[in-house]
Amino acid sequence: MRWTVLTLFPSVFDSICTASLFGKAVEAGVIQVRPVDIRDHAEGKHRSVDDSPFGGGVGMVLRVEPVARALEAVRADDPAVHVVLLTPQGRLLDQARVGELAGHAHVALLCGRYEGVDDRICGLVDEELSVGDYVLSGGEPAAWVVMDAVCRLVPGVLGKAESTLEESHGAAGLLEYPQYTRPREFRGQAVPEVLLSGDHAAIARWRRRQAIVRTAERRPDLLARADLSEEERVWIEQLGRVPGRG
Ligand code: SAM
Numbered sequence: 097m098r099w100t101v102l103t104l105f106p107s108v109f110d111s112i113c114t115a116s117l118f119g120k121a122v123e124a125g126v127i128q129v130r131p132v133d134i135r136d137h138a139e140g141k142h143r144s145v146d147d148s149p150f151g152g153g154v155g156m157v158l159r160v161e162p163v164a165r166a167l168e169a170v171r172a173d174d175p176a177v178h179v180v181l182l183t184p185q186g187r188l189l190d191q192a193r194v195g196e197l198a199g200h201a202h203v204a205l206l207c208g209r210y211e212g213v214d215d216r217i218c219g220l221v222d223e224e225l226s227v228g229d230y231v232l233s234g235g236e237p238a239a240w241v242v243m244d245a246v247c248r249l250v251p252g253v254l255g256k257a258e259s260t261l262e263e264s265h266g267a268a269g270l271l272e273y274p275q276y277t278r279p280r281e282f283r284g285q286a287v288p289e290v291l292l293s294g295d296h297a298a299i300a301r302w303r304r305r306q307a308i309v310r311t312a313e314r315r316p317d318l319l320a321r322a323d324l325s326e327e328e329r330v331w332i333e334q335l336g337r338v339p340g341r342g
Pocket residue numbers: 182183184185206207208209210211212213225226227228229230231232233234235236238
């Protein structure tokens with residue numbers, strides 16, 4: 097999968113592209129990341145990319161011309177590229193959208209700065225995406241979030257041991273069950289006995305129930321939409337942990 101990142105800070109992506117799982121996928125050639133410096137598309141002696149907002153107000157605005165030229169160069173190179181503007185005003189990123197993005201062969205992420213990009217850029221992008229209801233100083237951390245989450249779903253990136261099937265926000269729509277490793281006891285807290293039993297069916301049953309309880313307690317909004325059997329719905333209702341029951 098190809099990523100193009102349009103940014104004023106291309107060097108930020110040097111460390112991202114060598115770190116951890118993402119770095120391994122880049123090294124293996126499964127993921128390609130090409131940062132594009134928006135400033136390379138600015139004109140004039142000072143290669144200025146920002147200006148003060150029309151109508152007054154604080155801060156600066158990223159000018160539309162250099163960003164448009166940078167985007168047009170990316171589209172000229174690959175007309176099938178899917179262009180995403182990162183903005184706190186965009187659609188909220190969730191696992192379903194992550195899955196859809198993983199279906200694109202080439203995604204370009206446009207990172208804003210200052211007070212954002214001149215709004216006339218919106219007509220040149222395919223979608224606007226937010227990574228959460230908070231404001232970052234720039235789109236670069238958001239780009240890393242999007243690339244990392246999508247990369248995990250690209251075939252060949254995760255090993256079998258790191259399957260995404262049972263993870264939080266996975267197919268069942270539940271949070272993941274609690275995980276433990278050595279030591280068996282930590283400051284008086286023992287690992288649940290069933291996990292040491294070697295009884296795989298009992299472990300699977302325990303994990304499923306823990307995932308349901310955990311989701312009910314921490315994210316009742318997710319539980320309402322989760323893929324539960326009738327028996328499981330009755331069971332969690334009896335525990336008094338259905339949404340709205342506290
Ligand atoms: N003035 C803008 C507003 O109030 O909507 C915020 C601009 S923000 C300081 C600068 C840049 O950071 C944005 O153009 C965007 O690219 C990025 N950014 C900030 N928060 C983000 C979020 N939650 N999701 C995605 N990108 C974000």
